[in-house]
Amino acid sequence: xxxxxxxxxxxxxxxxxxxxxxxxxxxxxxxxxxxxxxxxxxxxxxxxxxxxxxxxxxxxxxxxxxxxxxxxxxxxxxxxxxxxxxxxxxxxxxxxxxxxxxxxxxxxxxxxxxxxxxxxxxxxxxxxxxxxxxxxxxxxxxxxxxxxxxxxxxxxxxxxxxxxxxxxxxxxxxxxxxxxxxxxxxxxxxxxxxxxxxxxxxxxxxxxxxx
Numbered sequence: 001x002x003x004x005x006x007x008x009x010x011x012x013x014x015x016x017x018x019x020x021x022x023x024x025x026x027x028x029x030x031x032x033x034x035x036x037x038x039x040x041x042x043x044x045x046x047x048x049x050x051x052x053x054x055x056x057x058x059x060x061x062x063x064x065x066x067x068x069x070x071x072x073x074x075x076x077x078x079x080x081x082x083x084x085x086x087x088x089x090x091x092x093x094x095x096x097x098x099x100x101x102x103x104x105x106x107x108x109x110x111x112x113x114x115x116x117x118x119x120x121x122x123x124x125x126x127x128x129x130x131x132x133x134x135x136x137x138x139x140x141x142x143x144x145x146x147x148x149x150x151x152x153x154x155x156x157x158x159x160x161x162x163x164x165x166x167x168x169x170x171x172x173x174x175x176x177x178x179x180x181x182x183x184x185x186x187x188x189x190x191x192x193x194x195x196x197x198x199x200x201x202x203x204x205x206x207x208x209x210x211x
Contacts, residue, residue, distance in 0.1 A: 009179035022107035036121035078191040180206035
């Protein structure tokens with residue numbers, strides 16, 4: 001129990017009926033994400049999409065590269081849309097739903113206003129039209145995105161401080177980094193990495209703030 005306690009990012013209590021609230025919002029998000037996924041089915045029939053099925057058509061190197069390309073584009077897109085959602089006119093109306101959870105849970109990862117869910121899935125909807133894309137690469141991307149989001153909101157950081165602050169691992173986001181964002185509603189807007197936060201002066205190291 002002691003070791004488990006040390007991994008907790010935010011030990012404060014959740015708000016009343018937080019889990020039911022997050023589950024309700026998550027169901028809406030899952031529905032919208034599913035609609036976004038259906039686009040892939042329609043895209044393969046569209047003349048303008050670049051979906052391919054034979055891995056050897058572009059090779060395994062490109063297959064792997066396309067996964068990292070999607071993650072990178074998604075990371076940049078999320079950073080800027082996230083910052084936009086923190087503007088006063090958008091925060092209160094849309095993003096405040098997600099930030100109602102100052103103490104995060106895995107359910108928080110999908111707890112959004114439906115408009116924010118549409119914004120989040122929009123970039124993934126465009127991928128089949130942006131560059132050659134194999135269905136399996138797309139599935140791997142969505143799986144990585146989902147796991148990253150759930151872990152980032154899990155309120156437990158299992159990676160030792162000394163390790164997560166060491167280059168290049170310090171460029172990756174963590175439950176501690178995103179937990180700081182939820183608790184303080186500022187800084188650390190990135191998704192997979194904090195590279196864009198560092199480049200634009202919005203990165204805050206939670207471990208240094210605690211020290």
